[in-house]
Amino acid sequence: xxxxxxxxxxxxxxxxxxxxxxxxxxxxxxxxxxxxxxxxxxxxxxxxxxxxxxxxxxxxxxxxxxxxxxxxxxxxxxxxxxxxxxxxxxxxxxxxxxxxxxxxxxxxxxxxxxxxxxxxxxxxxxxxxxxxxxxxxxxxxxxxxxxxxxxxxxxxxxxxxxxxxxxxxxxxxxxxxxxxxxxxxxxxxxxxxxxxxxxxxxxxxxxxxxxxxxxxxxxxxxxxxxxxxxxxxxxxxxxxxxxxxxxxxxxxxxxxxxxxxxxxxxxxxxxxxxxxxxxxxxxxxxxxxxxxxxxxxxxxxxxxxxxxxxxxxxxxxxxxxxxxxxxxxxxxxxxxxxxxxxxxxxxxxxxxx
Numbered sequence: 001x002x003x004x005x006x007x008x009x010x011x012x013x014x015x016x017x018x019x020x021x022x023x024x025x026x027x028x029x030x031x032x033x034x035x036x037x038x039x040x041x042x043x044x045x046x047x048x049x050x051x052x053x054x055x056x057x058x059x060x061x062x063x064x065x066x067x068x069x070x071x072x073x074x075x076x077x078x079x080x081x082x083x084x085x086x087x088x089x090x091x092x093x094x095x096x097x098x099x100x101x102x103x104x105x106x107x108x109x110x111x112x113x114x115x116x117x118x119x120x121x122x123x124x125x126x127x128x129x130x131x132x133x134x135x136x137x138x139x140x141x142x143x144x145x146x147x148x149x150x151x152x153x154x155x156x157x158x159x160x161x162x163x164x165x166x167x168x169x170x171x172x173x174x175x176x177x178x179x180x181x182x183x184x185x186x187x188x189x190x191x192x193x194x195x196x197x198x199x200x201x202x203x204x205x206x207x208x209x210x211x212x213x214x215x216x217x218x219x220x221x222x223x224x225x226x227x228x229x230x231x232x233x234x235x236x237x238x239x240x241x242x243x244x245x246x247x248x249x250x251x252x253x254x255x256x257x258x259x260x261x262x263x264x265x266x267x268x269x270x271x272x273x274x275x276x277x278x279x280x281x282x283x284x285x286x287x288x289x290x291x292x293x294x295x296x297x298x299x300x301x302x303x304x305x306x307x308x309x310x311x312x313x314x315x316x317x318x319x320x321x322x323x324x325x326x327x328x329x330x331x332x333x334x335x336x337x338x339x340x341x342x343x344x345x346x347x348x349x350x351x352x353x
């Protein structure tokens with residue numbers, strides 16, 4: 001992600017900050033200008049020179065301390081773009097629910113930041129039922145009796161997340177039960193929104209669909225049967241050769257969503273490295289040198305080879321750093337040549353938007 005600074009004192013701040021700890025000014029994020037600006041702590045509305053002099057207020061969800069995004073007062077809205085996507089949120093009188101929702105919103109706002117950086121359409125299903133998407137954040141206790149088995153997923157533009165996933169203990173338990181190598185809130189969102197963008201960008205475009213099938217396979221094969229086979233019999237044999245994860249081997253739709261989420265992972269890591277000016281020159285001699293220089297904005301880079309030639313050494317370095325701290329690999333995956341081809345398909349598709 002981009003590095004941000006307080007516009008009052010130039011202190012480095014992070015995406016979620018709503019106050020500069022150095023000077024005490026409030027901070028607000030403009031999704032339109034992709035800027036964080038400092039704000040008079042004694043005011044509730046601000047005319048912001050850095051944002052073309054328009055008057056701004058905080059999103060309504062600022063009062064819950066889950067959002068620091070700004071809204072243009074002249075537009076007459078109460079919620080920012082990211083928060084307009086919420087169809088259902090937890091009961092906030094429960095302090096545990098509020099704490100979980102805060103973690104969920106951190107991940108969701110980072111997702112929306114990235115979708116906007118890709119210039120993807122971000123439309124609320126609440127205002128456009130046909131073309132939009134939305135989020136339902138649910139507690140199992142609030143579900144009808146017949147829906148108690150509902151899990152995190154996507155259906156017709158509705159992304160559902162069970163709020164228990166915001167509990168790191170629960171998430172780790174599920175991760176172990178499912179024998180997964182990676183499970184995060186942001187990872188969930190990236191995967192599930194991938195299904196939505198498959199419908200939007202591929203399903204009704206014959207040429208793109210044909211190319212998709214040549215890379216990922218025929219998605220018209222029974223999805224229900226494929227998932228039943230996956231859960232009953234396990235992943236495809238030697239799945240590592242062609243898929244980024246076990247689950248990706250279950251069906252082309254899941255292969256797409258898994259690979260899409262990994263492309264978003266890679267892009268975000270590269271943007272962070274670019275903003276930090278990271279480069280490496282390893283003290284080794286090898287046929288495949290791990291030297292890299294994150295000297296480009298990955299959202300603007302056309303050359304996919306450059307993305308991979310920089311991303312792979314960067315991920316290797318990050319894994320090595322994690323091991324130095326006694327932690328598991330940050331990115332515990334192997335990108336095979338068939339997976340690289342799938343990532344390239346997504347890269348090229350996003351460059352056409």
